[in-house]
Amino acid sequence: MGCRNINISGHLGSFSISLGDPEKPSFEKLSVDIIVDLSPEPLLQMPLKPLGYICSDLEESSLSRVLIEVESLVGTFEKPRFFNYDPGLCAHARNGHTACTQCLDACPAEAISSLAERVSVDPYLCQGGGICATVCPSGAMQYSYPAAGDLLSKVKTLLKVYRQQGGENPELVFVAEADFEKLPLLADNQFAIEVEELASVGMEAWLSCLAYGASHISLVLTGSEAPVVVDALEQQVMTSSEILVAMGYPASVIKLTALADVSSSVEVSMPEITATAFSAAGGKRQTAYMAIDYLYSQAVNGQAQQPVPEVSLTEGAPFGAAQVSAERCTLCLSCVSACPGKALMEGQDSPQLRFIEQNCIQCGMCTLTCPEDAISISPRLLFEHDKRKTPRVLFEEEPFNCVSCGKPFATHSVIDRMTERLKGHWMYNDERAMRRLQMCEDCRVVDVVQDEAAMQAGLNPINRQ
Numbered sequence: 001m002g003c004r005n006i007n008i009s010g011h012l013g014s015f016s017i018s019l020g021d022p023e024k025p026s027f028e029k030l031s032v033d034i035i036v037d038l039s040p041e042p043l044l045q046m047p048l049k050p051l052g053y054i055c056s057d058l059e060e061s062s063l064s065r066v067l068i069e070v071e072s073l074v075g076t077f078e079k080p081r082f083f084n085y086d087p088g089l090c091a092h093a094r095n096g097h098t099a100c101t102q103c104l105d106a107c108p109a110e111a112i113s114s115l116a117e118r119v120s121v122d123p124y125l126c127q128g129g130g131i132c133a134t135v136c137p138s139g140a141m142q143y144s145y146p147a148a149g150d151l152l153s154k155v156k157t158l159l160k161v162y163r164q165q166g167g168e169n170p171e172l173v174f175v176a177e178a179d180f181e182k183l184p185l186l187a188d189n190q191f192a193i194e195v196e197e198l199a200s201v202g203m204e205a206w207l208s209c210l211a212y213g214a215s216h217i218s219l220v221l222t223g224s225e226a227p228v229v230v231d232a233l234e235q236q237v238m239t240s241s242e243i244l245v246a247m248g249y250p251a252s253v254i255k256l257t258a259l260a261d262v263s264s265s266v267e268v269s270m271p272e273i274t275a276t277a278f279s280a281a282g283g284k285r286q287t288a289y290m291a292i293d294y295l296y297s298q299a300v301n302g303q304a305q306q307p308v309p310e311v312s313l314t315e316g317a318p319f320g321a322a323q324v325s326a327e328r329c330t331l332c333l334s335c336v337s338a339c340p341g342k343a344l345m346e347g348q349d350s351p352q353l354r355f356i357e358q359n360c361i362q363c364g365m366c367t368l369t370c371p372e373d374a375i376s377i378s379p380r381l382l383f384e385h386d387k388r389k390t391p392r393v394l395f396e397e398e399p400f401n402c403v404s405c406g407k408p409f410a411t412h413s414v415i416d417r418m419t420e421r422l423k424g425h426w427m428y429n430d431e432r433a434m435r436r437l438q439m440c441e442d443c444r445v446v447d448v449v450q451d452e453a454a455m456q457a458g459l460n461p462i463n464r465q
Contacts (some may be wrong), residue, residue: 008043010054011124012073030326047108047226050125059279061206080194082144087118089140091340091363098342098364103132103141108226124449128319131229134236137361138341139284145202148287151195152208153282158191159213159275169269172209173262173327174201175220182264188374197227203236204280204288206254206313207243211294213275216266218257230256239317243381245294245300246311264312270417285318289358289385303314313379320362320379322355324394328374329353330413331397335366345391351411352396357382358389403435404443427454 004020008263017030034052037043042055047056054069056062072086081280091100094117104112111125111270112132119141121373134142142148155172162170175183183192195201198219206217219233233256241251250268276294280287299307323343331351336344343359344366346352364405366375382388397409400415421436422428428437432451437445 003090008053009094011050011122013076014124015050034070036070046110047228048127048206048329049126050109054342056390067141077376080128080144080347081123082126082130083121083123084132084142085119085121086140086142086143088138089360090118091116091138091140092119094338094365095369097338097365097368098427099368100137100361102137102232102362106131106135106228106232108229112247114171128197128200129226129229130197130230134199134202134283135232137363138189142284143196143204145196148201148205148284149279149281151193151201152205152287155193155209155214156212156277159209160277162191163213163275169215170213171216171266171269172214173218173220174198175258176222177226177331179220179222183220183267183295184257184259186263190263196372198225199233203240204291206240207291207295208248208280208287210244210253210270210312211273211276211278211291213273215253217268218260218262218266219255220259221256222259235314235316239313242311242313244295246381247307247383249295249299272284282462285361289388289418292381292383293385307383309384310380310382313381315379317355317379317381318361320360320377320380321357321382322360322394323377323378324353325372325374326395328372329395330372330374330417331411332371333413337377338365338369340365344394347396349402350396351399355394356389356391357387373419400438402440402443403438404447407440409440 001304004026005018007018010014010016013033015032015035017032017035019028019030023341035054037053037055038058039055042049042142042348044050044053053068056066078265092114093099098114101114104114108129109125109127109133111122111127113120113122132141136142155204168191169189171187172193173183173186173190174193174195177194179198180194182193186192198221209217219237221230237254237256240254243253249270252268253270255266273295278290278294281288282290296307331353333346333353336346336353340363341359343356343361345354345356347354360377360462362379364377367373367377367380397411397413400409400410400412415418415438419434422434422437428434430453430454432447436447
């Protein structure tokens, strides 16, 4: 059996083990409830192994631990569902193009897979790490408990009462439930915020906490986190820091902190601001923008250094702009139908491509969809609320009017390109046929029927060259 390939799939109570090549007589397929892997290196390489898959070395103490763990897995278990997913908001794929894969890339349990234009989460493999919800740019993936609004309502109340009692410089220490008991003794101004999983809380929550009056936020790492999760959290912290610095606030007020350093004095804190009272009952992006707008308003009012009107962000940030090449764009508007955030729109009364920056999640779907490679995107954040949410024209053209009836039906660039590409085609080998390209659909049909040469060419394939 050692020389045969081994393939393992499934979860506690429903594992499948394939041994060897399915095309050969030696192939076997086994179904088991629990797997104990004594290999030097685990056969399953994902950072977070499925429930019921136990790895161990051959030391007696380790094997004793395995026996105890196996015995604890006997019985009937209710598997909680940690996530909510809205495919209508998902930017994973459109029209055969795959754009956003952030949740798939970050999941340490490999519980998320691609399913056509959406993703699929195996609830039996999902162990509630929450990083999928944190990295999701649109809010399509959400952590079930605690809900973001409930968590932030709790934090808002805590900070309000603390300040009413004369407290100063409140520091929030976010820690996973499993690590709560490991926390050292905290200072009087430090408050432990226990969450199911550290990675389930992201940028929109951290910025909201600062807007509620927190002076510093520590995110406690114990070393047990999967590297892919830590990388995703570092990306979120970096984006948050870039936004804060642009507004004139310190860079390190949101920080990933080792367990041993939690009780150390922080080097930087937020300046005093008037705490907000907004409710984070909306979606992920709405919550993030409310927090950013409030912190920006405080900076503009002189509570911090005067901020800049916009900031360029590192790639991977969920905010940004789109640009269009006037030389390439034909206003085919294929990008409009593909945009999952509804950031791109067509013109109302004229050939236009319009853009709402507040809706752009930087998924790149527009760049993949555009047949002319005319669109590019760049991560940034506009702090001016009205400018960010107001549609602006990325590209427009004068409409091309039908040469027969005068009705506008296309753009000049579309007609020019169509004319250039169809030169020499057997259906457009005379001046009248080429002129039909400048007609609307109705007039083109009428002209073809009245053109004896065109009708004869269509009925006699021998005439085609």
